[in-house]
Amino acid sequence: MRNPDQEDGANARDGGVIAVTRALTLMEAFEVGEASLPLAELSRRSGMHKTTVLRLARTLALSHYMVQTDDGQWRLGPAAGWLGARYQAGFDVNNVVEPALHELVKLTGESASFYVREGDIRACVARVEGPQSVRHHVRIGARLPLDQGAPGRVILAFSGAQNEPYETIRTRGYHISLGEREPDVSSVAAPVFRTNWSLLGSMCISGPSSRLTKAKLEKHAKDVVRAANQLSYALAGSRSSATPAVVSRWHP
Numbered sequence: 001m002r003n004p005d006q007e008d009g010a011n012a013r014d015g016g017v018i019a020v021t022r023a024l025t026l027m028e029a030f031e032v033g034e035a036s037l038p039l040a041e042l043s044r045r046s047g048m049h050k051t052t053v054l055r056l057a058r059t060l061a062l063s064h065y066m067v068q069t070d071d072g073q074w075r076l077g078p079a080a081g082w083l084g085a086r087y088q089a090g091f092d093v094n095n096v097v098e099p100a101l102h103e104l105v106k107l108t109g110e111s112a113s114f115y116v117r118e119g120d121i122r123a124c125v126a127r128v129e130g131p132q133s134v135r136h137h138v139r140i141g142a143r144l145p146l147d148q149g150a151p152g153r154v155i156l157a158f159s160g161a162q163n164e165p166y167e168t169i170r171t172r173g174y175h176i177s178l179g180e181r182e183p184d185v186s187s188v189a190a191p192v193f194r195t196n197w198s199l200l201g202s203m204c205i206s207g208p209s210s211r212l213t214k215a216k217l218e219k220h221a222k223d224v225v226r227a228a229n230q231l232s233y234a235l236a237g238s239r240s241s242a243t244p245a246v247v248s249r250w251h252p
Contacts, residue, residue: 115144196236
């Protein structure tokens with residue numbers, strides 16, 4: 001967890017307001033499912049002195065972003081919930097997914113897609129075509145098997161599927177498919193998470209096996225994982241105890 005007291009200089013140089021950074025850090029100290037926390041624990045998690053935490057908590061309480069309980073502990077207030085509700089009401093996942101796919105196409109030169117689970121299949125909900133004249137075509141809305149191809153395997157792995165290759169996928173954080181669903185098509189995919197670090201879907205690049213060899217897919221896997229993790233942080237927010245290990249190892 002970041003230490004605001006160590007970042008004061010950086011915030012000042014970047015034009016940030018230190019007090020706002022500290023207040024946000026304090027609210028981010030709460031994990032999902034925690035009703036309240038004592039002052040000492042808030043101080044430990046935020047990296048700020050108790051007097052600083054108390055001053056910030058009391059200030060936030062004036063606007064109902066934090067509330068002090070009868071036993072002296074602190075919890076998030078109703079204003080924090082209203083803010084989250086407004087965010088969810090105005091949020092369109094495609095506004096974040098599509099730019100991420102465009103960036104992945106720029107990095108790899110291959111077509112990029114985003115898949116989500118719909119029952120026992122996976123559906124392509126966003127896609128950006130690559131610049132190559134010879135490429136693998138998938139239309140938005142296409143419904144494909146979960147147990148064939150890298151995107152589906154990744155979704156199954158992070159949905160709790162047991163045994164191989166799913167154990168390896170969860171450990172490695174990505175999966176490579178060589179002609180599994182279509183003989184001449186290869187792909188590499190990584191998981192994307194959303195609010196509360198629950199699985200949203202998988203991001204992949206795909207193309208002809210003649211161009212996307214295993215060696216090239218291994219090289220591109222780093223870009224795919226990085227793009228998927230950036231998207232996960234954009235959707236889920238800061239790290240918590242619920243953040244999967246494969247994402248926690250990567251620092252945004």
